[in-house]
Amino acid sequence: MKALVLEEKGVLALRDIDLPLAVGASELKIKIHTVGVCGSDVHYYTHGAIGPYVLREPMVLGHEAAGTVIEVGSAVSGFKVGDRVCMEPGIPDLSSRASKLGIYNVDPSVRFWATPPIHGVLTSEVVHPAAFTYKLPDNVSFAEGAMVEPFAIGMQAAARARIAPGDVAAVIGSGPIGIMVALAALAGGCSRVFISDxxxxxxxxxxxxxxITPVNIGEESFAEVIARETNGWGADVVFEASGSPKAYDGIFDLVRPGGAIVMVGLPVDKVSFDVAGAISKEIRIETVFRYANIFDRALQLIASGKVDLNPLITETFAFDKSIEAFERAAAGNPSDVKLQILLGDAAV
Incomplete structure (x- = not known):
């Protein structure tokens, strides 16, 4: 099959590759329709590694995907050929201690699409466990289905924040994940969300x-805006979604006493952390790594119409333009939020 292959750091090829497509009893074969270009995909392309995950051999990219079932395993119920679906890209060991604790996202043995050495899904067909595959409601397009994966990160962040109805949130970073975190925070009960960039x-x-209230931190201080809008009290929860080490400078000035900071962005470099600032306010600190037990809820929220992710889809590229899509994503066009690649026909 033809696939978008990251040969090595900085080198992409659209070429044929042999991938295993035998369908097990509990699996589905899925024809891929739409795949989103994620920041992690781009980071592997530009840097060849993310933390301990290092590209050592050619790897197919892509993990935000939706498609159509074309074969059903013998032990699978609830799916049929022709079902439109989206797929949770991490496959944990269901017998692991992490899985039994309900935190399979941090299972050390999880197999996650497009995370070395696991191939991703920017190819025509894939095989995936039925347990981590979800039917798309009729009113959810393939494009929206491919957005469930990044939105699930926002949902995980909102859940970790333990939002109370009426809370005020601040989000650092208005990239795709930052905006989805803001939307999930609103859906989770926040009355207002301020987002900076x-x-x-x-x-x-x-x-x-x-x-959502935008704050351009090139023109005004985020801390001053939050203080003004909360009568000097601070935000109930602050989400760090930029991944910039500089975001941690003064982060505790944003949050109220007894509030929470949720770390979503993953800095490449070490950060300076004001321990005294955290202790003096008794700040609760939470971290987010992907998601667990929330993918289907993210899909349900999109299907409900309460969250519309379509405005975040900047442009869709044909499969034969996949390298062009990645080059554009790597360029960091400031008006781009989410780029997608279309492998199926244009019909939803």
Whole structure:
């Protein structure tokens, strides 16, 4: 099959590759329709590694996907050929201690698409466990189905925050994950969400959503805006979604006493952390690594119409333009939020 292969750092090829496609009893074969370009895919392309995950051999990219079932394993019930689906890309060892604790996202043996050495799904067909595959409701398009994966990260962040109805949230970073965190926080009960960035185009996209207030930190202090809008009290929860080490400078000035900071972005470099600032306010600190037991809920929220992710899809590329899509994503166009690659026909 033809696939988008990361041959080595900085080298992409659209070429044929042999991938295992035998369908086990509890698995489905799925024809891929739409795949989103994720920041982690781009990071492997530009850097060849993310933390301990190092590219050592050619790897197919892509993990945000939706498609159509074309074969059903003998022991699978609830699915049939022709079902439109999206897929949770991490396959844990269900007998592991992490899985038994309900935190399979941190299972050391999890097999996650497009994380070395596991191939991703920017190819025509894949085989995936039925247990981690979800039917798309009729009103959810393939494009939206491919957005469930990144939105699940926002949902995980909102769940970790333990939002109470009426809370005020601050989000650092208005990239795809930052905006999805903001939307999940609103859906989780926040009355207002303030989101910061240097990029005016990205902030303008975030501003389309009722309840989200953009703050351009190239023009004004985020801490001063939060203080002004909360009568000096601070945000109930602060989400760090930029992955920038500089975001931690003064982060405790944003949060109220007894509030929470949720770390979503993954810095490449070490950060400076004000321990005294955290202790003096008794700040609760939470971390997010992917998601667990929340993928289907993210899909349900999208299907409900309460969260519309379509404004975040900037452009869709044909499969034969996949390298062009990655080159554009790596360039960091400030007006781009989510790029997608279309492998199926244009019909939803």
């Amino acid at each position: 240097f990029s005016a185009p990205k902030l303008a996209i975030a501003a389309q959503y009722s309840g």
